Amino acid sequence: MEGLLPLFGGLFVMLMAIGLYCIIASENVIRIIIGIEILTKGATLALVLAGYLTGRTALAQCLAITLIVVEVAVIAVASGIAVGIFRQNGSLDTSELKSLKG
């Protein structure tokens, strides 16, 4: 059972690194949302892994399902904002969003 901790724990750290790097380095709004999604996947994996290691899979599943529901709401609203930004500016490039500049 504990052999899975270094494997999936390492996967959780790698997913977090990929998501954070994507959020920091991207200039496209959709790609930033993809980074948030990958970060959330890492958090879901950490919850389920913790539940498996402690023998509390039922509680971990409840928390994972709650996290998935929150994730869907975040992605839906963020996608709506992305469409709004595109209609307003004609671009999804964050370097061109200057309406609040100064």
Next chain:
Amino acid sequence: MTIDIIIMVLMVASAMWAVMSPNLLKAAIGLAVASAVLAIIMFRLDAPLAAVFELSVCAGLITVVFVSVISLTRPPEGKDPKPRVVLRRFAFLPLLVLIAAVAFGMLELRPDFSSLPAMAPEAGMRVVLWGERQLDLFAQVVVLLTGVFGVVVLFKERQKGN
């Protein structure tokens, strides 16, 4: 163990493909593959109901949302970012992932769970969800309604603007 390593490599590869792919549509498909692989991992970790949620909602619904957003926000001809620019921006990502994995491996975690309070052994997921996590359910309903109202308001403002 071998299958776990294969699953892990597949998960990292699909997540990196989702981030580094110059084409946004291919990135969305990479994200769906990552969700499907995460569902397999959840099945391996004794969480089948969460895995079904992950597979249906994240690999299905969110991919549909992404594809529709990408089709709604298609830039005019000639304004697509060049693939070389995207690849150059994410050139350090494999190195960062490698460093993160090595650093985690060097930690050599040996957690001790003996101090945790004992739980009833027969507490199934339904009992926990409906009996102990009712506040979570209420919060889920509120979050879903917030998401729905948010999307409705965004579309309404856009219609006014037009």
